Amino acid sequence: MMRTVLILLLLALIGFTLVSTVVEMPTFGHPDNPTNNELSQGFIDNAKEETGAMNIIASILVDYRAFDTLGEATVLFVAIAAALSTLKAH
Amino acid sequence: MEDVIIRFISRIIVPFIQVYGLYVILHGHLTPGGSFSGGAVLGSSMILFALSFNLERGAKKLTHDASTVLECGGILWFTVLGLYGIFAGANFLTNQGAGFNLGVPGQAVSGGIIMLVTIGLGLKVASTVITLFYSLIEVEGDSHG
Amino acid sequence: MAEIALRLYENKYFLVAMVLFIIGFHTMLTHSNLIKKVIGMNIMDTAIFLLFVSVGYIEGGVAPIIEPGVEQVYVNPLPTVLILTGIVVAVSVTAFALSLIVKLYESYGTIDAEEIMRIRSTEL
Numbered sequence A: 001m002m003r004t005v006l007i008l009l010l011l012a013l014i015g016f017t018l019v020s021t022v023v024e025m026p027t028f029g030h031p032d033n034p035t036n037n038e039l040s041q042g043f044i045d046n047a048k049e050e051t052g053a054m055n056i057i058a059s060i061l062v063d064y065r066a067f068d069t070l071g072e073a074t075v076l077f078v079a080i081a082a083a084l085s086t087l088k089a090h
Numbered sequence B: 001m002e003d004v005i006i007r008f009i010s011r012i013i014v015p016f017i018q019v020y021g022l023y024v025i026l027h028g029h030l031t032p033g034g035s036f037s038g039g040a041v042l043g044s045s046m047i048l049f050a051l052s053f054n055l056e057r058g059a060k061k062l063t064h065d066a067s068t069v070l071e072c073g074g075i076l077w078f079t080v081l082g083l084y085g086i087f088a089g090a091n092f093l094t095n096q097g098a099g100f101n102l103g104v105p106g107q108a109v110s111g112g113i114i115m116l117v118t119i120g121l122g123l124k125v126a127s128t129v130i131t132l133f134y135s136l137i138e139v140e141g142d143s144h145g
Numbered sequence C: 001m002a003e004i005a006l007r008l009y010e011n012k013y014f015l016v017a018m019v020l021f022i023i024g025f026h027t028m029l030t031h032s033n034l035i036k037k038v039i040g041m042n043i044m045d046t047a048i049f050l051l052f053v054s055v056g057y058i059e060g061g062v063a064p065i066i067e068p069g070v071e072q073v074y075v076n077p078l079p080t081v082l083i084l085t086g087i088v089v090a091v092s093v094t095a096f097a098l099s100l101i102v103k104l105y106e107s108y109g110t111i112d113a114e115e116i117m118r119i120r121s122t123e124l
Helices: A002-024 A038-051 A056-064 A066-087 B004-026 B035-052 B055-061 B064-087 B113-137 C002-010 C012-030 C034-056 C078-108 C113-122
Strands: none
Touching: A002 C002, A002 C012, A038 A056, A038 C078, A056 A066, A056 B113, A056 C078, A066 B064, A066 B113, A066 C078, B004 B035, B004 B113, B035 B055, B035 B113, B035 C078, B055 B113, B064 B113, B113 C078, C002 C012, C012 C034, C034 C078, C078 C113
16 A cells, blocks of 8 residues: 555656656657757758668668667577577586 | 468469568668568578478478578678778778778768678578577477378 | 647647556556466556657658658657567567466466465465
8 A cells, every 4th residue: 555655656757857848848740949059950961972872761770870770680699699508407 | 271372372482472571681870770670581481481381391492501601701700800900000990991891872882891790690590590499399200291 | 737738739749648657667566477467468568659750740741761762741750660670679678578478377376466475475
């Protein structure tokens, strides 16, 4: 009983903080948002000549930011190695 | 599980699912998709095969040695393509500065390093999904079909 | 009060993402079954993905695939690229957590978290 009240109080506190953040965030879909800066505009403008691919997201993933994709492939490899070594331990 | 309808239908459907997965991987630079979603589709075709038939028949299709080769070969292929850029005089993992042929944008073979890396990563993700499913399902002792 | 409701209605995607996060957190805290805790963690991950992807939307924009010959306004591609890596990390963590649950069931015979804690506190 005490545990339920404590959990609901904690969730109400976290929920109030999160919802009051949503009120202060920039408007959804507005072209003047702070996230639409010249970096993404530079990616959209130069992707076709510099990489030769029509898919902008694939050219960002494999050409401009290929090192992050190498790190993600390492995460996949380490996860499957850990899962296999846990399950098949004799 | 043993059911005549499921075995009959999955025997027909599995090649179409594999062709669709290969299409999503190979056209990663032209249409939405890429290596991760195409690899997941290709892996789920083998999961359907292993669910509708026995587990031993599914494990014989992709043996332990073959999945090891696919898994380690994917990352090594990526690293070798990156080191080729260092030998050619530019940075690690460059596309045009290292001499890869870009081609005409919009054709099937274009983009230089993008197509080669996508194929390697797609096969790696498919092998990961299949190996994870086979090792989680195995039951020690008798395995009923 | 009315303008707060209007702001919440304009940013409805962010509000739904926060509500999903609270639901996932409550699922992870309340139930004592280990599989339900893993499901709660997946719901929290999905809420964060929704929040990130919906930040990059521009009104009147289409998906960032270049069509030859048509001038269009494209959606911001950067948050989508970040989330592609995030999805793979979430899948890897779920896979490892499920393999740990299989080994726990073989060792203790139950999946209940409180039962396992009780068995561990009474054995030597």
